[in-house]
Amino acid sequence: MKILIMNGPNLNLLGTREPGIYGTGTMSECVTVLRERYPEVEIDCYQSNVEGFLIDRLQAAATDGTYGVVLNAGAYTHTSVALHDAIRSVSLPVIEVHISNVHCREEFRRHSMISPACRGVICGFGLDSYRLGVEALLKMYLDE
Numbered sequence: 001m002k003i004l005i006m007n008g009p010n011l012n013l014l015g016t017r018e019p020g021i022y023g024t025g026t027m028s029e030c031v032t033v034l035r036e037r038y039p040e041v042e043i044d045c046y047q048s049n050v051e052g053f054l055i056d057r058l059q060a061a062a063t064d065g066t067y068g069v070v071l072n073a074g075a076y077t078h079t080s081v082a083l084h085d086a087i088r089s090v091s092l093p094v095i096e097v098h099i100s101n102v103h104c105r106e107e108f109r110r111h112s113m114i115s116p117a118c119r120g121v122i123c124g125f126g127l128d129s130y131r132l133g134v135e136a137l138l139k140m141y142l143d144e
């Protein structure tokens with residue numbers, strides 16, 4: 001069972017980026033913990049600051065045996081019609097995640113362009129949001 005964790009812009013800076021909001025943990029630490037916790041799951045991780053590269057990776061996931069995607073689209077969450085369309089264009093379940101509780105922050109973060117295309121949304125649990133996203137996909141997989 002293969003899951004892709006996909007991160008958008010500026011999420012390569014986790015650990016040092018606004019630690020008061022995003023914490024001090026890095027993505028590689030987060031993925032290491034998840035791989036240890038779920039050794040039976042193949043967890044791929046991809047990050048890009050470029051919108052089109054995220055779309056390319058999502059399209060590739062649709063044909064490389066990936067079961068589902070945990071997606072933190074970063075700021076593209078709030079702007080990207082192209083990502084919305086890309087999620088709708090693939091048959092993979094995509095779980096939208098956010099580290100911070102976007103609803104407690106600036107007004108512009110309260111709207112997600114991608115939520116209507118995603119299977120569900122998890123936000124506000126720090127890096128644990130990714131674990132919850134992986135577990136949502138695992139449950140869907142086991143229930144099938």
Ligand code: DQA
Binds near residue numbers: 011074102109
């Ligand atoms: C974020 C929230 C977004 O508003 C922001 O642009 C990010 C990170 C989060 O994980 O809390 O880059 O997606």
